[in-house]
Amino acid sequence: MRRTLGTIGIVVVGAAVGTIIPLAMPPAAPPQKLVKLNGSWLIVPRRTPESIAIGGIPRSFVLSSDGRTVKGEFRFNGWVYPIANMVSRSDGFAFDLTGNPPFVKTRAKLSADGRFLDVWIGDDVVGVAPFLARRVTPAELAAVERDAPRPDNMTKLPLPPLHAVSFKNLAPTPPMGWNSWNVFRETVDDKAVRAMADRLVSTGLRDAGYRYVTIDDGWQGKRDAAGVLHPNAKFPDMKGLVDYIHARGLKVGIYSSPGPVTCTGYIGSHGHEKQDAKTFAAWGVDLLKYDWCSASNIYGTKIEMQAQYQKMGDALAEAGRAIVYSLCQYGLYDVGSWGNRVGGHLWRTSGDSIEGDLWYAVDLRFDYDGNAAHAGPSAWNDADMMLIGIDGLTPEEYRTHYTLWTMAASPIILGNDLRTMTPAIKALVANREVIAVDQDPLGVQGRRVSQTGKTEIWTKRLADGSTAVALFNRGDAAATMTVRWQDVGLPQPKRVRDLWRGADLPTGAAYSTDIPRHGAILLRAYR
Structure with missing residues (x-):
């Protein structure tokens, strides 16, 4: 799960720590707000701040400002990332965390008294900030970082030559x-x-x-x-x-x-x-x-x-x-x-x-x-x-x-x-x-057999000789779809079952139906 929005990933540091970042200074953000950024900030999930104390990974900002510029870093479980491109906005401060691959943009909003930051990971996120950064002393931050679990090897290790691993059929059907x-x-x-x-x-x-x-x-x-x-x-x-x-x-x-x-x-x-x-x-x-x-x-x-x-x-x-x-x-x-x-x-x-x-x-x-x-x-x-x-x-x-x-x-x-x-x-x-x-035991993955604009027909062979047929409307408006059995490589079925409705359908050379936007029909056609 490569996470971006709402979570903080791992990147390789791509610039020196402590880089001086000039700030754009619109009238809406007076310089004294920037001075309030000074210090150490411990980041915790807003909904469960106690998670830091029960096994979470410390994430923090260490910042300093003279009112016109900010220098600082983001710390994450042993890695340190310089803060870059910080600018003042009407709703807080936007900045990047440098590295390769690039970090997503980050936004923080300072409280009126400078006690905490609302932190969004991801650009232009709306709603309640998923993280809260609270001011801590350097000693408090050091204690949290000292007690956190740490990887013992963050470098490349020797790799074995490629070979076929001993394999067992442990998932004969897709796990559920x-x-x-x-x-x-x-x-x-x-x-x-x-x-x-x-x-x-x-x-x-x-x-x-x-x-x-x-x-x-x-x-x-x-x-x-x-x-x-x-x-x-x-x-x-x-x-x-x-x-x-x-x-x-x-x-x-x-x-x-x-x-x-x-x-x-x-x-x-x-x-x-x-x-x-x-x-x-x-x-x-x-x-x-x-x-x-x-x-x-x-x-x-x-x-x-x-x-x-x-x-x-x-x-x-x-x-x-x-x-x-x-x-x-x-x-x-x-x-x-x-x-x-x-x-x-x-x-x-x-x-x-x-x-x-x-x-x-x-x-x-x-x-x-x-x-x-x-x-x-x-x-x-x-x-x-x-x-x-x-x-x-x-x-x-x-x-x-x-x-x-x-x-x-x-x-x-x-x-x-x-x-x-x-x-x-x-x-x-x-x-x-x-x-x-x-879960069909034949284990065949279905394939797209027809596509017209935003509508598609897929088929999937099943173990008993029947065929699953799906009609998809990926478009933003309702559409009428018709499946002609011969056109999708199937003989005229003796029985057709609508699996979502749990009902048999009339048989014939084709089946036609209206499908709403982003909708689907799943059929099972028996020979």
Whole structure:
């Protein structure tokens, strides 16, 4: 999960610390405000400021100003980034954090008395700032940084020659389940994970196929003197949590990175692959999501990426437990052509679905759904976590979203809060006839067979000889669509089933229907 909006990533420092930054000084921002920037500022998530005290990663600004210029730096878990291009605005201060790749723009608004900053990560963000920077003394900041977990190796390590990792068919159909990131981000804890596991059972979603409960970023604590990674205080008994989930007929996923730190700064597995794989196996983990994150600051070629993922693939194969291996590397370097060779069972086709405009994230997957030739049992193109039940999409767009993931044979990993799930959302994600298309044992990924403007027809062969047919309207206006069976390479079906409506349709040489904007129809045509 390469995060930008609302999170702070890792970059390589690209300029000297302490660079003097001249400020544009419009009348709306008097110089004395700039003087109030002086000092150390500890950044915490606004909704959960206590997370710093229970295992979070310290992020801070250290700034000084003479009223006309500002110099300073942003500190993040051992890295230091100079602040550049700072300008005063009517709503605060906008600036860049320098590095390669470039940081997103950042904006901060100073309180009237200079006690805190509202901090936005991302340019022109509206609404409540996701972060709050409060003024601390240098001694307080030093204490927080001293107590934080730290990676023990932030440099390139020797890489093994490429080879085929011992491979097992651990995901014969696309994994289904729930992941903590979209709802909880770094605030995820033992109580929340148990609650979500219970809801999978009580709602019937477990029995519909949703089996994996994955703890995403934010569970990691520190390594001990022997290098063993322990959970932070939010997870006092990880083995007990895993046992609790297993006792409910579910499986457990966990998260790490081949880099020194994860996307939000927690300890990664860089240089500790075998240790961490053994730890995960001892806890009883069933799936590892392995997120590229800070590895991009150290390793920059396809071969290096393969070798880094191969190191963990080998470690998992030797750990003594069957663990599904999920490669989270944003679709880089034609991953489907080598994902199985490094031990992977699924791999991402693009960036994070949750970041930015949600319809754009769904619509993007029509064109970034992975190479279907590489897909099959234990070789899945992963379109990322589901957005269903999260504000930002219409009910029609939810249905299109699920239909596309289903036709693409993608893993179906829910990301909504199951405790507040509406009956309509539950009915959508629990539709057994639709799920059967995604989980079809033949393992064929669907393909686009027709496109006219913003409308598309996709087909997917199924194990019983039938064919799933999806009609998509990606446009901003309603459209009438017609599927002529012969035109999409199918004989006239003996039976046609509308899977979302749960109803049989009249048979004939063609089927025509009106589809709303951003809508979809999913059919199953039987020979």
